[in-house]
Amino acid sequence: MLNYLRNLDRRIVFLLMGLAVALPILFKLSFPEPVPEGSQPYHVFDQIDNLPDGSRVLISFDFDPGSQGELLPMAMGFTRHCAQKHHKMYFMCLWPLGEPFVEDAMNIVIGQEYPDLIYGEDFMSFGYKPGAEAVIKNCIVDMKTLFITDSRKTDLNKIPMTANIKSAKAMDLIINISAGDPGTKQWVQYAATPAGIPLVAGCTGVQAPLLYPYIPNPLKGLLPAIKGAAGYEQVLIAAYPEMGAADIVDSKYSSKAALQRMGPQFVAHLLMVSFILLGNFIYFYDKKGGA
Amino acid sequence: MSDAPMTTNAKTGWMIMIAVVVLGMILAWFTLDAGKVWVTSETVTFSQVGVDDQATWSEGAIAGAPQVSWVVATEVKPDTVGATLSTNRTIGVWLAAILTLFIMSFLAGDNPFYKTAESIVIGVSAAYWMVLSFWTGIVDKLLVNIIPDTTRAWAVPGLPESAQFNWIYLIPLVLSCMLIWRLSPKGGWIARWPLAFVIGTTAGFRLLSHLESDFLLQIKSTITSLYVVGADGFQFWPSVSAVVILLSVLCCLVYFFFSMEHKGVVGKTARVGIYVLMVTFGAAFGLTVMGRITLLTERFDFLFDDWLHLL
């Protein structure tokens, strides 16, 4: 038995991991997910909710399909929250594979749940812009020379929302959803800090440790990984029970997408812990036996 | 296929697996409506108003005027009024599911399915990036500054009339040409000029930005009082944390010291430094697990929900 474990095929490990994730999904396993008062999801919620209705919010989708599992629920949560508050939403995207998510946020979430919001007056998209941090740097200086047109190739001077805006300094809040570089760190360094614009962000689990040092200044709130997203969804639902009532077909755009993904976490984490314990048990057994 | 020939056992194993998966798929199509996508369609029409130079377009159908229209589809539940089965999206979901399984098959070992998926992803993504860099890099950045009028008429109608030829963009244009010169059999070294330009600007730009935002900012945020006083007087644990943070940073800096061998006092301090780094790495590792599992959850969600309609 021990010999079998010692030479355990990687594929067995893979299979167990697959089951640990698949079974909780199939059986819709869920565990309580306490959101302590004063935790990050509340900070993020307050930043958006306490802005006067109709404030200008720059939302940058800096991720790609690879990270959609973690970040799409937050991105859609932010969009819903801003739409609910009638904030003016300025979408942009710094990752080449991320722009379709901006379109989904506008067409699916805003289009189906907030049909009275109008493109160009309540929300608009600058589209994808290559250049990473250079885009962010130029963004706080002159958006019109930077973007020239919106993602539909309309002159920015002819769009009511952008006609009178020169740079991102006119924004009341920047929301950034990021999977890496360019992402939250660059928004902190090149926009939020020099221009003094409040910033809230959602990020992947990998990025989170690097971003904790920037809270609370200038990063006003951070949703780390799916746990943060689930917490934010819970806070949102508590505040606006009617939110996300529309019949969205694709469950990944639903207002409870992140909450649904917390079940598998529990089982998989326990499995990981058991792997570590088992690995060390074998190691020490062998060492003691002088093998 | 460059692998060592498969054993008969492995071959049989693969055969059985493939058979089970294919049968399962057929069953799923008939019993679960697997992968089927329903949509409602809406036609958007624009009509031309005015003639020749003054011609503009307005939304809606105007009798007699030249018209353009296209169909916009929205994904809906099958029981929605007016819903029709979308062939291309249904094929798409099946393709996506099959490609997902192809990639996952690598976990069992390298195999033709993974190789196929690998070949597709390289070809498709290289082309995707090239297309996007053409439209967003060459057209939206270079051409609008070099030939604004032509570009406006062709691909960027929203380019303001005030946009003019901008000579500064001749620099990247010329450098690009020099770079592509590499394709010619002679004088490939000319490509070193643009490379030198890029590396020079990179060095200058990064030197400043990292020194300002990483070096100074990190030192600034580490500076705090080691004696923490709160609303109700001296705070023990926060003070301890502050001291530990400062000492840990200093020890790690000593670890990175290159001038001295890690011996004696320096060695001991560097040792503490590496311990701190290991705790840092362990913490990051633990936090990352959550993210990675979520990604797998999303993939299974796609397979079970969007494709098999099991949930």
Added chain:
Amino acid sequence: MRHIAYAMLACVLAFEAMAYAAIAPPSNVQTADTPNDVGNQVDVTWSLSPDDNGKGAVKGYVIYRVTIDSAEGLESTASATSLAGSEPIGDVAYGKTDFTDENTTAGTMYTYGVAAVNTSGTSDIAVAALNVTPRMEYINRGKLWFGIIMLTISGVVIWYVRYAKRGGDVKVRKIAGLEAVTEAVGRATEMGREVLFVPGILDINDIQTVAGMTVLASVAKTAAEYDAKLEVPTARSLVMTTARETVEAAYLAAGRPDAYDENNIYYLTDEQFGYTAGIQGKMVRDKPAACFYMGAFYAESLILAETGNSIGAIQIAGTAMPSQLPFFVAACDYTLIGEEFFAASAYLSGDAQQLGSLKGQDVGKVIAAALLVLGCFFATLAMATGSSSMIATQDYIKNNILGNEGFVPAAAAETGIEGDNE
């Protein structure tokens, strides 16, 4: 063209204002030239309208601006009426008390006015008491301290490079991962397998990729000497081009230009996971005996390192991506952590001048440590004693030396040393 929407808004608002009772205007409008810019910005601040209760009684504020003949004095002579005739230059939501006009011309004098708006109309315009003339600055004084620190650190590095050139002593400590480079290439040669070098997924405009290239130069030289096959798949076209120049030169330096094959350095795709899929497939098929990961890495780090481990390759990684270091540390034989990675090229080249730069970096660390200790010392004294001079010292270190407030402390500037109104 650009102000059409606001002109219309202003007309509507003006009309409505006649029809309904007006709301109270904001007060105490003040203007100041934004410091350290080219004179294209003016900061406008005000106190909230008494009606602004944060609940929507005031919907927002609109900002007006008129150009004043510069012959006039500092005191504003513009009337609310002259401002009302102009187009609003911007608007903000309720509850806000500041606005930055980003469309001014240096040397032109302006007067600003602010009015509150709600659904029933616009208030009277509160006019700033003083005119403002934005000025163009030639040097960003806020960055002076940053300039000094940059020059110091760069100067020390340059000094040590020259010191080494003159034959000074530049011995540096051993770095385990780098000692193993030759061994790894040697093993690949013995086993008749190839060496794989992955230069990360960022383009050549990231300094990590540049550092990766310099490591590649050393690895390629060793590979040429041992006659091992070296493959370099890249994720960027420019990296491919640079890598070809680098490797070709290394083979030439090793006296083996004949062994250089450009086709071993190739482009796969820009897409992160397409690239990863390609390398992963390549690794399980060709089973390289040594894998180097030197550059900027993201999530692919663990995919590569685990695959490399499963085929039993010696793996040496170097990156400055803090988030990926844990995975390399866990799965590779040797990992160059952060700064060690940048030191690698100097160390491998064995060139005295390059080694000198490492000494310079060490002085940089001493400066960092000194700033940290001093800063914490004064911060502790400030907190413990509450003495205002200690607090001022702490603030000076944080906001001036390490921040961007220039030589003169903020408190001194307020008393008029850098007054911008004129």
Added chain:
Amino acid sequence: MIAKRTIPLLMASAVGFLLILTYFIPQTEQWGADAMEMFIILAAAAMVLGAGNLVMMNLAKVSRRSEGWGYAAITLIAFVVVLVIGLLKIGAHGTAVSPANAWPSNPVQEGSPFWWIYQYGLVPLTATMFAMLAFYIASAAFRAFRAKNVEASLLLGTAFIVLLGQVYAGYWLTDFLPADPGDTAWSQFLNGLRLENLTQMIMDVPQKAGNRAITIGIALGIVSTSLKVLLGVDRSYLGSAD
């Protein structure tokens, strides 16, 4: 010789030092960012080289019928098909600004063939590749997390705590400890031992310190690497002299 090595070397130094200088002058402060934006054009043009190389290599494999040439053919076909569809905007329609002209449309316009390829080809392929990490992270933990020495023990011990502290298991395992920090240092200590608080403490103290030191070191490494390039001490990227 001069054109091959000296001029490029001088050019790199000149533009690099110029950018450093301009950063301190408000008028030219943005030049660095502008240069980085111009880089986009250069990188886009360079794709001709990269993609050309990709096509040539795979074409060579196919024409030589070398090992695995079928896969090379798949890559080639996928590349050409997607490139043609994307560059010619096949199947795209106009936008509100110019309904009759499809050229200005978003490259990834919903419903267009290019979008279809993105949605049903690129997304599942890249997302699944990324999701494979869940498996690899498990096998890495099982294989590499052995308490061989102090360093390894710290690594795995911290990962162990954080793994538990992140999910509900953490609350459940240490529920016997006081939930309220209380006033004394001792009660605060006990409260801090709850797994969720311990995780937070690790994030706030050693993790933060470690990351800061790494970042400071990296910044210095970058300064010195940049200077070596600008001073011409390290010129390996420039290739050989002849």
